[in-house]
Amino acid sequence: MSTSPNISFVLHDVARLLRKRFEQRSRAAGLTRAQWQVLAYLSLHEGIHQNKLADLIEIMPITLARLLDKMQAGGFIERRPDPADRRAWLLYLTPKAHPLIEVMRSNGQKTREEAFTGLSADAQRQLLQTLCLIKSNLLEACAQPAVDREKVNV
DSSP, rough: OOOOHHHHHHHHHHHHHHHHHHHHHHHHGGHHHHHHHHHHHHHHHHHEEEHHHHHHHSSSSSHHHHHHHHHHHHHHHEEEEEEEEEEEEEEEEEEETTHHHHHHHHHHHHHHHHHHOOOOHHHHHHHHHHHHHHHHHHHHTTOOOOOOOOOOOO
């Protein structure tokens, strides 16, 4: 009996392998995947509140705080007090982090080129459009309560 691959498993595997290959390329810089993720988000959202960044990355604020402590000690980020809220911190990249952003972008591009070998530019655009539609559908679905149409017997 032949079974075709389950799209959920394939998507999961592709995402995992993209991360793995990026990490292989980026290992020399000495940052963890979580630290690369912080750099990526901060490069797009400098001055963001610490809690808002935790929401974007989808990790607990305390986990992010520990990660930021290490990155601050390494000289990659700085926390500045929020003038509007004495309890809050705004996050910024340091000059030391900026060259790493270029390394990250280059490694990401090389990883995508490897992943998309054999796909035409049109096929790549179609894949991106399809994945964006799937993401949009799931975001909309996740905003609604899950209601199963069939009763499950347990």
